[in-house]
Amino acid sequence: MESTAVSHIRTTFKALAAADDGGIGVTRSFYSILFAKYPGMREIFPAVMEMQADRLLDAIAYIVENLDDMDKVQSFLVQLGRDHRRYGITEDHFIAVGGTLIATLERFAGTELWTEEVDLAWREAIALIAAVMLGEINASDAPGVWTGTVVEHKQVLQDVAIVRLQLDQPMSYGAGQYVGVSVPSRPRMWRYLSPAIPANDAGQIEFHIRRVAGGWVSPAMVRGVTPGERWNLSAPLGSLGVDRTTGRDQLMIASGTGIAPLRAQIMEMAMRGNNPRVHLFVGGTYPCDLYDLETLWQLARTNPWLTVIPVSEETVNPWWHTDPAPVTPPGMSERLTGKLGEVVAEFGAWEDRDIQIVGSPSTVQTIKYRLQAKGTPMDNVRHDPLF
Ligand SMILES: Cc1cc2nc3c(=O)[nH]c(=O)nc-3n(C[C@H](O)[C@H](O)[C@H](O)COP(=O)(O)OP(=O)(O)OC[C@H]3O[C@@H](n4cnc5c(N)ncnc54)[C@H](O)[C@@H]3O)c2cc1C
Structure with a gap:
């Protein structure tokens, strides 16, 4: 896009976002107009x-x-397009959304700000967004939604469950990617989960799910699941994974269920003959939070390139946890005590490593700050989007 068009867009967006409510009123209005004008669109949303x-x-x-x-915008829109395949979106949907967005922006900007040039600039941007997203939506014959049956639900902690599903059709995803998931008790409320095992032709898939207090969906995924129920999954997204072109060794840092996408990568690596060295730090608040140590130990035992270092903030389990604490299996590094980021940074800046961090948004940010303060080059650090 031309720089004047870009500047028109930025100026209007800045003015709207500077409203007292941070622009939320604009988006609320957008949806009201959209659903009033195109009632069928309501079904797509939760x-x-x-x-x-x-x-x-x-x-x-x-x-x-x-x-x-534009390269950055393009790759963002490609992911967004792929993510929207689950809704069965067509060109008509984009026309409805684009037209409504223009009408809403115009209404909020007012006649002084919404000049002919501004109108043209926004229309150009919206056409570009629609073209890239539609291109991606139509680019593949893969289904927009995969369906699967829950075959096992295992409560491994009060607030963590492992759920295994048999998909009707195998899904091809990269170890480290994530997928959208919707469960029958929370229809159309999609949440991202990262498969904890690599893709396989048998269509088996496993998720590790933590209940977020006050969350809409995760409590139902952790507590209310019964074998036999049917879940929907959307196309794989994300770019976490071992980049073999760098030739660098790997540092992986997982907090809680963040172990899932890293474990999938390690399992996939274990099927190969030649691998870089991997140091995996796996952390939780209490020793009992390290629910997957046994599997990680099995992997470390048979794969000399892998070192697993368990970390917990507390040395003992909370009084209300009645199961015996998981013992660090013999042969695995002793469990270290401290905040995960601080413990990792105590070992140095890890400047020669490709680094992946997985956990809740605040944990990932904290670990990044710790590493940055230690001198870790941030270009080597990757994580999923923080939302
Ligand atoms: C790329 C990606 C991969 C993910 N993979 C997994 C996974 O494998 N296993 C898993 O259990 N979860 C995973 N999540 C988190 C998951 O998608 C949901 O965000 C989480 O389960 C909360 O959903 P909810 O509906 O219960 O909460 P919401 O109703 O969506 O949110 C309720 C409140 O909790 C906050 N919140 C949302 N997520 C978190 C979080 N993770 N930690 C702390 N507070 C949060 C929100 O900001 C909000 O204030 C992943 C998220 C992303 C972006």
């Missing part, structure tokens, strides 16, 4: 729209911010 407004605003903000780096 019953509770609370987070939807933030998501739309975040996506537009990201695009506006990066409009002068």
